[in-house]
Amino acid sequence: MGKKLKTETVTKPEAKPKESPKTPVPKRAIWTGSLTIGLINVPVRLYPMIYDRGISFHFLHKTDGQPLKYERVCTKDGKLVPWDEVVKGYEVAKKQYIVFNKEELDAFKPESDRRIRIDKFIDYLSIDPIYFHTSYILMPDKSNDSYGLLLKALETKGKACIGRITLRTKEYPAIVHAYKDSLVLTTLRYPYDVADPQSLEELKELKEPAKAELALAVKIITDLSGEFDITEYRDNYREKVEALIQKKLKGERIVVEKPVVKEEAKELMSALRETLKQLEKK
Amino acid sequence: MNERLTKVNFSNLDKVIFPKLKITKAQVIEYYIKVAPRLLEVVADRAIVLTRYPDGVDAQGFYAKDMPKGTPSWVRTKTFYSDSAERNVNYIIVNDLDTLIWLANLAAIEIHMPLSRVDAREKPDFVLFDIDPEPPAGFDDAIAVALLLKEKLDQLGLQPYIKTSGKKGFHIVIPIVREYTYGRTREFAHVIGQFLARESEIVVSEFSETKTPNKVFMDYTQNSHGKTMVVPYGLRATPDATASTPLDWKEVNKGLKPESLSLFSVVKREKDPWKGILENRQKLEVR
Numbered sequence: 200m201g202k203k204l205k206t207e208t209v210t211k212p213e214a215k216p217k218e219s220p221k222t223p224v225p226k227r228a229i230w231t232g233s234l235t236i237g238l239i240n241v242p243v244r245l246y247p248m249i250y251d252r253g254i255s256f257h258f259l260h261k262t263d264g265q266p267l268k269y270e271r272v273c274t275k276d277g278k279l280v281p282w283d284e285v286v287k288g289y290e291v292a293k294k295q296y297i298v299f300n301k302e303e304l305d306a307f308k309p310e311s312d313r314r315i316r317i318d319k320f321i322d323y324l325s326i327d328p329i330y331f332h333t334s335y336i337l338m339p340d341k342s343n344d345s346y347g348l349l350l351k352a353l354e355t356k357g358k359a360c361i362g363r364i365t366l367r368t369k370e371y372p373a374i375v376h377a378y379k380d381s382l383v384l385t386t387l388r389y390p391y392d393v394a395d396p397q398s399l400e401e402l403k404e405l406k407e408p409a410k411a412e413l414a415l416a417v418k419i420i421t422d423l424s425g426e427f428d429i430t431e432y433r434d435n436y437r438e439k440v441e442a443l444i445q446k447k448l449k450g451e452r453i454v455v456e457k458p459v460v461k462e463e464a465k466e467l468m469s470a471l472r473e474t475l476k477q478l479e480k481k
Numbered sequence: 482m483n484e485r486l487t488k489v490n491f492s493n494l495d496k497v498i499f500p501k502l503k504i505t506k507a508q509v510i511e512y513y514i515k516v517a518p519r520l521l522e523v524v525a526d527r528a529i530v531l532t533r534y535p536d537g538v539d540a541q542g543f544y545a546k547d548m549p550k551g552t553p554s555w556v557r558t559k560t561f562y563s564d565s566a567e568r569n570v571n572y573i574i575v576n577d578l579d580t581l582i583w584l585a586n587l588a589a590i591e592i593h594m595p596l597s598r599v600d601a602r603e604k605p606d607f608v609l610f611d612i613d614p615e616p617p618a619g620f621d622d623a624i625a626v627a628l629l630l631k632e633k634l635d636q637l638g639l640q641p642y643i644k645t646s647g648k649k650g651f652h653i654v655i656p657i658v659r660e661y662t663y664g665r666t667r668e669f670a671h672v673i674g675q676f677l678a679r680e681s682e683i684v685v686s687e688f689s690e691t692k693t694p695n696k697v698f699m700d701y702t703q704n705s706h707g708k709t710m711v712v713p714y715g716l717r718a719t720p721d722a723t724a725s726t727p728l729d730w731k732e733v734n735k736g737l738k739p740e741s742l743s744l745f746s747v748v749k750r751e752k753d754p755w756k757g758i759l760e761n762r763q764k765l766e767v768r
Binding site: 415419421422423425464466467468470471472473474475477478 | 486487491494501502507510511514515517518521578582741743745746749
């Protein structure tokens with residue numbers, strides 16, 4: 200760590216000032232089809248909405264700074280295996296596989312009939328958020344009128360549609376609701392993909408707390424109760440790495456310091472920054 | 482952590498200071514950092530007095546006027562002869578965030594300030610009405626007296642400010658031009674107290690009546706050289722980690738619970754009812 204690698208392939212982009220990450224703008228639809236309610240059809244395109252952005256690194260060769268690549272080699276003879284010799288195996292027991300080829304698996308693929316089939320209308324908030332999987336923005340596909348009508352109708356009734364969608368090889372329950380003047384589709388998890396906390400034995404041994412303790416805990420909750428504001432939360436790791444990236448871009452020598460500040464002092468530091476900012480304004 | 486945000490070297494951050502709520506020194510420091518902009522505005526240029534609780538508020542604290550051994554050179558101090566100690570004392574002046582953090586790191590939970598500043602120690606810039614209910618009189622009685630006092634001061638064309646003491650009473654202050662001696666402000670508070678005592682059964686205004694059960698004492702003697710008041714937003718060494726909290730007069734109503742104004746809740750209060758208090762200096766000329 201801390202060693203600067205000189206590579207010829209790296210060009211130096213302009214160093215930008217540190218800022219919080221911008222909200223992404225989806226570029227390309229990942230699915231097109233139509234939303235069907237009985238006989239009504241609303242052609243739609245599905246755009247990604249959720250971006251799980253971390254900071255990604257590439258593996259480089261330490262000695263010359265060149266990027267590394269992965270290759271498929273046979274575990275027996277260590278030789279490179281070309282794609283046309285690759286099949287999929289399902290492990291039935293240790294080191295025992297049932298072999299599938301592409302045609303066989305394709306035959307099992309759920310029929311992606313390019314439809315979001317709506318079964319009924321429900322209250323959005325009646326779904327336990329545990330089941331929410333991923334959200335997508337639904338865009339009209341030359342269907343502005345019917346799209347707008349459905350949106351308005353959902354807003355008026357305060358309801359959401361529940362139905363099914365097949366994405367790639369998987370069929371999901373999905374909910375479509377009005378959000379910021381658009382329709383948003385959220386795929387849901389199956390109950391069998393969610394663990395039941397009560398399956399953990401320890402939870403069955405919880406003692407009933409003493410009254411006084413409970414009263415105190417409840418008091419703390421009351422004292423600390425507030426409005427939820429997601430913008431109060433930031434990815435500190437990401438911010439630090441980004442700051443480091445900016446420094447490296449400017450060619451500053453990076454001294455990797457041991458974290459002198461312990462866990463509990465982190466809060467102090469962020470409070471300090473905030474107060475220093477306020478005092479500066481005065 | 483490349484940049485150094487404070488000159489203070491933190492120590493024993495996980496030491497528990499308020500055992501009932503398991504509040505650590507780190508949380509105390511964080512609290513003082515957060516209220517600093519509001520607190521410093523009033524406490525600046527005053528020779529403060531501390532009550533330190535290095536072993537937590539359940540253990541014996543100690544009162545300290547003199548700067549402790551090992552006080553860093555960047556901490557501002559001022560030396561005065563102390564009548565009570567009968568010697569020169571190096572008082573700490575809290576004019577910046579670092580000094581405040583340093584005090585918190587010393588477990589100086591309670592910070593008390595005189596009503597006058599070091600450049601004119603005989604000319605206070607506050608009149609203080611210390612409202613102190615004696616059980617079984619309680620906080621609701623203190624509220625009633627505070628509102629009565631407010632009404633009286635309003636009639637006199639004065640604009641008082643109020644804070645909880647962090648214990649069982651209130652501190653009501655009028656920021657004043659620095660023209661009056663303590664003798665004058667003490668007399669003023671005393672006269673107002675006597676006035677209220679005539680109007681209200683529950684108020685007592687004379688020093689001899691201190692600690693009369695079920696009465697609310699308006700302690701005019703607090704307006705004296707050498708007396709101090711806990712700083713606004715200062716914590717108190719109470720089990721609930723209460724803070725002496727400036728209030729808007731609209732908040733002073735029956736049912737207000739001083740114990741709910743604590744280390745946890747006070748930092749969340751958005752408005753500072755005492756904002757600009759020293760820019761609103763008033764004259765005690767009563768029309």
